[in-house]
Amino acid sequence: MTAAGGTNEYELWAWAVEGDAGAFGEIFDLHRDRVFGHALRALASRHDAEDVTAIAFLELWRHRRRVRVVNGSIVGWLLVTTNxxxxxxxxxxxxxxxxxxxLSPDPSHPDPADDAGVGIDRARRAPGVRAVFAQLSARDQDxxxxxxxxxxxTAEAALALRIPIGTVKSRLYRAKSRMAELLLTAAPEAREGWSL
Structure with a gap:
C-alpha cells in the first residue's frame, strides 16, 4: 500500500516505530476503516466498534517495536489485535x-426501558453468524x-500469526468445518450470511 504522499506503508511504519506521530497518523488513516469495519462485524455496535478501533491503534502504538510487518503492511497484526x-x-x-x-431493582420506580431491553436481549439471543463466530476459539477467529x-x-496469514503455512491451511480447514458445524445447529437465518 502507498500512502497519500507516495510513501509506502513500510517506510511510514519505520518512521512511526521511531516515534514519528505524523507517520503514525498516516498509518491510522490507511487502516482505520478496515479495522473499524472488522470490529463492527464482530460487535454490531458502531459505538463499541469505535472504541475497539481506538484501543487497537493504542495497542499498535504501545507495542510498535514488536509489531510484525507482513508484505510491507501491519494490517494482519491490527486485525488479530482487533479480535x-x-x-x-x-x-x-x-x-x-x-x-x-x-443488584435488586427498586420496585417503587419501574424502569420504562425494561420493555425495550427485553426486546434487545431477545434479538441478541437470536442465533446468527456473529453469535456463531463468537463461539469459535480465538485461534479459529483469527x-x-x-x-x-x-x-x-495463507502465506500472509502465516507471517502475521508467526506459524508455518501448512499450519494455517490445516487451521483454516478446521475453523471452516467448525463454523459450518455450528451454523448447522443454528437457525436458518444464521446460515444465509455465511458461505464457506
Whole structure:
C-alpha cells in the first residue's frame, strides 16, 4: 500500500516505530476503516466498534517495536489485535451485565426501558453468524478473520500469526468445518450470511 504522499506503508511504519506521530497518523488513516469495519462485524455496535478501533491503534502504538510487518503492511497484526480487543470487550460487557443482574431493582420506580431491553436481549439471543463466530476459539477467529473475512493469502496469514503455512491451511480447514458445524445447529437465518 502507498500512502497519500507516495510513501509506502513500510517506510511510514519505520518512521512511526521511531516515534514519528505524523507517520503514525498516516498509518491510522490507511487502516482505520478496515479495522473499524472488522470490529463492527464482530460487535454490531458502531459505538463499541469505535472504541475497539481506538484501543487497537493504542495497542499498535504501545507495542510498535514488536509489531510484525507482513508484505510491507501491519494490517494482519491490527486485525488479530482487533479480535483480541473485541473478545475482551465482550467479556467485560458480560461481567457488567451479571453484576447489574445481582443488584435488586427498586420496585417503587419501574424502569420504562425494561420493555425495550427485553426486546434487545431477545434479538441478541437470536442465533446468527456473529453469535456463531463468537463461539469459535480465538485461534479459529483469527484464522477466519485473516483468510476469509480479510482475504489475506495463507502465506500472509502465516507471517502475521508467526506459524508455518501448512499450519494455517490445516487451521483454516478446521475453523471452516467448525463454523459450518455450528451454523448447522443454528437457525436458518444464521446460515444465509455465511458461505464457506
Amino acid at each position: 483480541n480487543v473485541c473478545r475482551n470487550q465482550a467479556r467485560s460487557a458480560r461481567r457488567y451485565r451479571l453484576a447489574l443482574a445481582k 484464522i477466519l478473520t485473516l483468510c476469509v473475512l480479510e482475504e489475506l493469502t
